Amino acid sequence: LAKTTQPISMDSYEGQEVNITCSHNNIATNDYITWYQQFPSQGPRFIIQGYKTKVTNEVASLFIPADRKSSTLSLPRVSLSDTAVYYCLVGVYNFNKFYFGSGTKLNVKP
Amino acid sequence: EPEVTQTPSHQVTQMGQEVILRCVPISNHLYFYWYRQILGQKVEFLVSFYxxxxxxxxxxxxxxxxxxxxxxxxxxxxxxxTKLEDSAMYFCASRAGQANTGELFFGEGSRLTVL
Structure with a gap:
């Protein structure tokens, strides 16, 4: 399984765009990249998933370069309620085993 | 919106006792998971079931x-x-199982405290 590396923490201010990058140098051909959000004392919540290039949904965008060795989660105009831990996961769903990394603790300030 | 439900929300037990944590996955999902999270640490995979x-x-x-x-x-x-080091939040998750659909739906967790 591909190991992921993320910054331990990031600070931002309300209204700013936040980009969190995840490094996954040994990603395999069949691996997908998925991001989750976790608030304190709650279960993780799916944000977005992608394989290559760019994926966008109503809450975030995911940018994946051609070599797929990294990915960037982009959160537009964050608010205080976006303060959470963000996890990047890399894996093949047929193997049914998904490991969370250490995550990035995002702190949004007023 | 369908959700994964877990019981109990919090259980306190003595070391050496047996504990059963329960989960009701989303009804049409095919894959089920248990994860745990020790306070302040990352979410750890335990097991998947299909x-x-x-x-x-x-x-x-x-x-x-x-x-x-x-x-x-x-x-x-x-x-x-149970051992003292089993104290953690235990999360159940389920997944629908369609090809390339990787969304795991997590419950709110069961907090286990072992004394």
Whole structure:
């Protein structure tokens, strides 16, 4: 399984765009990249998933370069309620085993 | 919106006691998971379950742990003889299982405190 590396923490201010990058140098051909959000004392919540290039949904965008060795989660105009831990996961769903990394603790300030 | 439900929300037990944590996955989902999170640490994979048997398990999931789906709706995690280090939040998750759909739906967790 591909190991992921993320910054331990990031600070931002309300209204700013936040980009969190995840490094996954040994990603395999069949691996997908998925991001989750976790608030304190709650279960993780799916944000977005992608394989290559760019994926966008109503809450975030995911940018994946051609070599797929990294990915960037982009959160537009964050608010205080976006303060959470963000996890990047890399894996093949047929193997049914998904490991969370250490995550990035995002702190949004007023 | 359908959700994964877990009971109990909090359980306190004495070391050496057996504990059963219960989960009701989303009804049409095919894959089920248990994760745990020790306070302040990352979410750790324990086990996945598909077609009434364990699909994958981590090195954490030793002989003290077992899972079953006794009645087609509940999905349980049993810890036979709890240790202090089993104190953690335990999360159940389920997944629909369609090709390339990787969304795991997590419950709110069961907090286990072992004294």
């Amino acid at each position: 077609n009434n048997e364990i699909s994958e398990k981590s090195e954490i999931f030793d002989d003290q742990f077992s899972v079953e789906r006794p009645d087609g709706s509940n999905f349980t995690l049993k810890i036979r003889s």
